Each structure stands twice: as structure tokens, then as C-alpha cells.
Amino acid sequence: MPQPTDAAPHVPVLLGPLLAAAKPVSGVWLDGTLGAGGYARGLLEAGADTVIGIDRDPLALDMARVWAAPYGDRVVLVEGTFGRLDEHAGRPLDGVVLDLGVSSMQLDQPERGFSFVRDGPLDMRMSQQGPSAADLVNETAEGALADILFHFGEERASRRIARAIVRARAAAPIRTTLHLAEIVASCLPRPKPGQSHPATRSFQAIRIAVNAEFSELVNGLEAAERALAPGGLLAVVTFHSLEDRIVKRFMQLRSGRAGQGSRHAPLVTPEAPRFTPVTRRAIGPDDQELAANPRARSALLRMARRTDAPAGPVDRAALGMPLLALKGEG
Numbered sequence: 001m002p003q004p005t006d007a008a009p010h011v012p013v014l015l016g017p018l019l020a021a022a023k024p025v026s027g028v029w030l031d032g033t034l035g036a037g038g039y040a041r042g043l044l045e046a047g048a049d050t051v052i053g054i055d056r057d058p059l060a061l062d063m064a065r066v067w068a069a070p071y072g073d074r075v076v077l078v079e080g081t082f083g084r085l086d087e088h089a090g091r092p093l094d095g096v097v098l099d100l101g102v103s104s105m106q107l108d109q110p111e112r113g114f115s116f117v118r119d120g121p122l123d124m125r126m127s128q129q130g131p132s133a134a135d136l137v138n139e140t141a142e143g144a145l146a147d148i149l150f151h152f153g154e155e156r157a158s159r160r161i162a163r164a165i166v167r168a169r170a171a172a173p174i175r176t177t178l179h180l181a182e183i184v185a186s187c188l189p190r191p192k193p194g195q196s197h198p199a200t201r202s203f204q205a206i207r208i209a210v211n212a213e214f215s216e217l218v219n220g221l222e223a224a225e226r227a228l229a230p231g232g233l234l235a236v237v238t239f240h241s242l243e244d245r246i247v248k249r250f251m252q253l254r255s256g257r258a259g260q261g262s263r264h265a266p267l268v269t270p271e272a273p274r275f276t277p278v279t280r281r282a283i284g285p286d287d288q289e290l291a292a293n294p295r296a297r298s299a300l301l302r303m304a305r306r307t308d309a310p311a312g313p314v315d316r317a318a319l320g321m322p323l324l325a326l327k328g329e330g
Contacts (some may be wrong), residue, residue: 011293012038014301018097018235019046021303027094030054030227032082032220037064039097044071052076052089056127063309080125083219084225096224100217102244112187116181116199122174122208133206137174142166144297153205154213154242160187161202177203187328204240209270214325217243218316221250225274228306244282244300245320251275251304253318274311275304 015038019025025046031039034053036113043051053068053075055061061077067073076090082098097196112123114161124133140148142162161184168174168183181199188198224234234251238244251257282300289296316326 002034008143011295013099013237013293013296013299014038014283014285014289015042016289017301018303019043021235021278022046022095022233025095026244028057028091029097030085030089031099032085032224033097034060034064034077034136035099035101036060038065039099039139040075041067043076043095044074045098045124048074050074052078052093054078054080054082054085054088056081058128059281069290081216081219083216083223085220086223089227092229093224093227093232094229095235097235097237098217098224099237100218101213101239114202116177116197117121119176119178121182124210126211131210133180133210134175136172136206137165138169145216147324148181149202149205149208151205151322152242153201153203154206155201155205157187214243214246214321216325217246218250218314218319218321221247221316222311225254225306226311230306230308232306233278233303234277234306235301238300239298242322244302247302248282250314251277251302253314254303271308271312272309274309275306278303278305 016037023046025043025048027048028050029043029048031037031043031051032054034040034055035057037053039050042054044186051074053061053064055064056079058079061079064075068077077087080088085096103175112120122132122134122137125131133300136148137145142165145165146158146162149155149161155161164183164187165174168179174180174183181197181203184199184202191198221234221236228234238247254274254290255277256270257277279302282302284300285296287291309318
């Protein structure tokens with residue numbers, strides 16, 4: 001998800017293009033990353049008969065019970081992960097929406113530990129269960145920590161940062177977001193005007209590892225393939241190149257447009273297309289949306305429609321997943 005700011009805290013990104021592609025909106029939809037409910041409400045107002053909202057964050061569901069009440073049984077709330085969305089839905093779906101990464105709502109709460117804008121406990125757990133970012137930072141061996149920073153954050157200074165973290169935690173445990181951000185920043189040049197904070201990539205990498213986000217993403221794409229009825233729309237919003245690469249490659253492979261492959265995405269045996277692309281390229285925000293919601297600046301929307309070909313597992317090695325994720329993420 002985008003980096004934290006104080007502007008436009010809970011605006012669903014690229015909702016307009018999504019609804020335009022889905023028009024007319026009807027039937028049963030699933031929002032696999034419910035968050036503050038922006039997509040779910042947009043779908044309901046556009047004509048969806050039912051929206052199943054899934055989130056692994058109990059707080060998101062507590063908030064949803066308030067705004068969803070006027071919609072009655074048109075909204076079904078489920079605590080869980082979108083990697084099992086077909087099981088959670090229990091019925092064929094006319095559309096699936098996935099807005100990847102951490103939600104604006106989570107970023108804006110210092111106590112959740114996702115952001116270095118304000119100090120908070122080093123947590124980053126979307127489900128509020130299991131090992132936290134503090135556990136990872138304080139207990140992971142230096143080499144493994146460097147691998148996480150490199151593969152999940154594309155951080156070139158990963159080894160230097162990992163060494164600094166290990167040195168710092170030997171003196172005292174790293175428990176807060178600002179403490180970690182200061183350690184990372186001390187390893188990198190001061191950013192020029194307009195550049196992101198030096199800790200941005202490291203925070204992304206640690207969050208992805210804590211929540212096993214890449215494995216969850218592929219599980220979710222496969223589950224959407226199983227759950228969508230013929231003609232159903234799969235819409236995925238990404239915010240960084242690693243996850244967009246996986247989504248792009250999945251849609252290429254499943255629509256028979258994989259091309260000649262590469263070292264990371266080898267040739268595969270042609271199969272009946274499970275999807276047809278809605279657009280050839282990803283859709284980004286226009287100037288009007290950027291002015292209203294600066295957090296949309298890195299967002300990309302990719303969409304595809306389900307065919308009637310049988311669902312099946314996807315070759316994860318062909319998806320451009322980071323090597324660490326293929327070995328066993330999180």
C-alpha cells in the first residue's frame with residue numbers, strides 16, 4: 001500500500017475504472033481486503049446484490065459492522081484471509097476485488113506499528129496474531145534478515161542494514177518504529193527533496209515477511225480463479241513493483257499470453273485460458289484522482305474476466321515471485 005500521509009486517509013483507489021469495467025455491477029462480489037470498506041460500499045452503491053467482505057484484521061470488521069448495518073444482509077462479513085476466499089464465499093462469484101498491502105486505516109494508527117511517521121510499537125501484524133515485526137527484527141539471524149530486506153524490499157544496502165540492526169539489538173531490543181527507522185536511516189544517504197524516507201524499503205520488506213504477503217497473494221489469485229463464475233471479474237490493485245509483477249504474470253499465464261518466458265518465468269505448456277484480459281496494460285490514477293488522493297500515486301489496477309475453463313494450480317516459479325517467497329515466505 002502507499003506510504004503514510006495525513007491526507008485522504010480512507011479513499012478507495014481506482015474505484016472508478018473498476019466500476020466502469022464491471023458495469024453493469026450485479027450479483028455476488030467479494031472484497032478480499034475489506035479495510036475501511038471503500039470498495040465494498042462502492043460496489044453496493046453501483047448495484048451489487050451482495051458483497052462478501054473479508055479481512056484478517058478484527059478491527060476492520062468491528063468498524064464494518066457499523067457502516068454495513070444499513071445494507072442489512074447485502075453485506076456478509078468474514079474474518080479470515082483472502083487466500084481462502086473461495087471457501088469463505090461458499091458460492092460462485094461475479095467479481096473479486098483485492099486491494100493489496102496494508103490499509104490506510106492501519107497506517108494511520110501508530111499503535112499498529114506499520115508506519116514510521118509517528119512512533120509506535122514495532123508490530124505490523126495485520127491479523128494481530130503470531131510473531132510481530134519486533135520478533136522478526138530482534139530474533140532473525142543477520143544473513144536471513146539481509147535476505148528479507150533484499151528480496152522483499154529490493155534494498156541494495158540490505159547487508160549493511162542487517163548488520164546495523166544486529167549491532168543495535170545487542171545493546172537493547174528494538175521495540176519501536178522510530179528506533180528501527182533511525183537505525184536504517186543511519187546506514188543510508190540523506191534523501192534528496194522528493195525522495196522517500198530511507199527506511200521505506202526496509203519497512204515494506206519486514207511487513208511483507210511478517211504477514212507472508214506474497215504467498216497469500218498467490219493463494220488468493222488461485223482461490224479467485226476457483227470461485228469466479230464464467231464472466232466474473234478479477235480486479236487487483238497493487239502498490240509496488242514486486243506484487244504487481246506477480247499479478248501481471250498470473251494474468252498473462254492464465255490468459256495464454258505468457259510469451260517466451262525468461263530465466264525467472266520459464267516456458268509453460270499452453271492450456272485453455274482461464275481468464276481474458278480486460279485491458280492490455282495496468283490502469284493508474286489520473287490527475288484528478290491524484291489531486292484528491294495523493295496516496296494513489298503508485299497504484300496500478302489490473303483486471304481479467306474468468307472463462308469457463310477448469311481452474312487449476314499455477315506454477316509459482318513462473319510468477320516472478322521473489323526467491324525467498326518461493327523457498328517459504330514468512
